[in-house]
Amino acid sequence: DAGVIQSPRHEVTEMGQEVTLRCKPISGHDYLFWYRQTMMRGLELLIYFNNNVPIDDSGMPEDRFSAKMPNASFSTLKIQPSEPRDSAVYFCASSTGPPRVSGYTFGSGTRLTVV
């Protein structure tokens, strides 16, 4: 079991550029979550999917953020255009069965710095 795989591990980009973060969930997991972590705001749920369908995107900060899950083994989180306040660690997590019962497995995160 390779766990939840996120890429890249680190991303430095200039303000205004498009950024794409990638996630491969654990095989067989049918829930996928995107979180953002900052010192000021802690862990924030951005969006989550069940069977590739977005269930709750109320945490997505604004229209600059979008997420897709084209198939069960891949998801992307895109920021366009990026801003310095988007600098954070972005985590992907996956779960099998009801997440509120089974919990999540987290990836190692992508540290995004927007300059």
Added chain:
Amino acid sequence: AQSVTQLGSHVSVSEGALVLLRCNYSSSVPPYLFWYVQYPNQGLQLLLKYTTGATLVKGINGFEAEFKKSETSFHLTKPSAHMSDAAEYFCAAGGSQGNLIFGKGTKLSVKP
């Protein structure tokens, strides 16, 4: 709305001392409760979870937590702290929307 409250954003203990990290939840339904640990520059790892059954739950690395319904608490303990326990700890509860509700985290420092 459901919430998870962790008392103390920072806790410092001496090596060998008792570790006690506090977590209280609000829930109108039987809760599912979790503790996660985050080491520097890593993702969150599951330490232990309570679903049903025994109220004292044992996890990895010698940690355990006790579910107390009357106190709506799920405090995390370890009898003897080790330097390697220094990390951030997150309490979480199963939310009514299907996801987990996380507390704000407690950073544990261990002094030699």
